[in-house]
Amino acid sequence: MSSNDPLELIDQYLDRVRVYLPLDSEDAIVELQTHLIEEAERIGGGTMTAGSAMMAIERMGDPKSVAHEYAGSGEKVGPVPAEYVTPVSRMAIVLVAVVAALITGASLIGLTFPDLFGIQNWPFNIPVMVLINVSILVVIIGGISLLDRTKPMTEKTTLESVLGLGVEGFKPKGKMDAVGDVIMGVIFMFVLMHPAVLATLSVEFRAVVLYIVVFLLLGAIRGLLFFVGGENNFNLTVEGILSVVWIAIAMVLINIGWPVQYVYTNDGGVWALFDLVTFFETNNIPFISFDWIWAFIMFVTVAIAVWRVVVSTMKVTMYLRAGKGIWWQGNWGERRRLRGSLWRRYRSSRRVSQDETTYHDGYYEPDDSQ
């Protein structure tokens, strides 16, 4: 639904433009944002209103054309029009990465279904099924988007909402997520190293626990790197390498099985270790369910690791092509939003009103001394 808040209108419009832009286009978005605000202020005689913002947006034009002009001379690929090449390829990569992640995860835990629902070679025919379903989806969405034609410029079309999922899939790691990686990595590292916890683990798991502790430490360092430098080639490479290492570790862990063999029990004020496996065996309860839980955990973590490998590889290649080198101050996943906290809005509105004296028409004659 359209808002009456000019900043929100601009934000919504830029969200639409973002769908059609390549991944590394936050600079272009910010430049467009500044342009729209200043143009809206000029139209409004120094004050930005919902009406002046809408006029500025309409003057800028159709989001996909604006993005196309910004991204340079994109070319039509097969049946896909030039403006749609970026979001469609991004969406295709997301689907391929998801399928690759699921297949690797499934293969690792030995999930193969030679004949499921009468379909042969499961799960390797998933990509074909995805492709067929996506084609059907595109036709349906194309039909629906015809109904979107009357929507205002600031409102996403149905098609853009779907294509926008690709943008979400490639969002850089958020600053708070990076902090979370550091904190959780360090906590789990200390928990695993604690003698009271070590005592509960199976002998087989204890044999590899040091490797996992080292991995957790490296994971925490990766989190720290992302917190400091945001998304750049160095951090993405570290993330890719660590994800590959995790897949290798998971191949060992899956064969070890459920790692916790003992639990603590309190018997008359005395803590003692209770052997879970023996308890299950003596009572004829199959222990296999714990192994299934373990297999599921491994499946999820490996699927995430494969996803990270695909995304890191793609982004590093993209940044290298753009000549960005190895290390720079990159962005974090938190998208810049025009609407901030109340105090920021207050400060911003004060600033706008102070600037009114300078920006009578949204434009001032520059200082020659510059």
Place this chain on the structure above:
Amino acid sequence: MSMSKKTQEELDRWSKEVKRGAVTLAILALLSKRRAYGYEAVKLLDEKMSFLALEQGTVYPLLRRLEKRELLASEWDYEDPQKPKKYYAVTKEGLMALGAMTKSWSDLSREMRDVIMEVE
């Protein structure tokens, strides 16, 4: 005397070709005097180069291309967090290119003027 449709079409086609060559020179020349951010550059060009009739859809991609070709360098100014500004300035390489382009343009205009005067 009003122009015929054919003449108008021919003029439009010719203007487009002339503009294509002139726009790089115009941007480099304007930005060589002082740096400017995107919106400012659009307005400056609109004000001083009305013949080119440049819109933001032309100016921004061109600024990006010139930056990529290292004729322009950019710097972000976050002083106003709501309106961060990406300032573009001409590089040393850009100034050299501008000098060479200006000379070519002057030679061309002089020769063109002579040719046109002969016709007139």
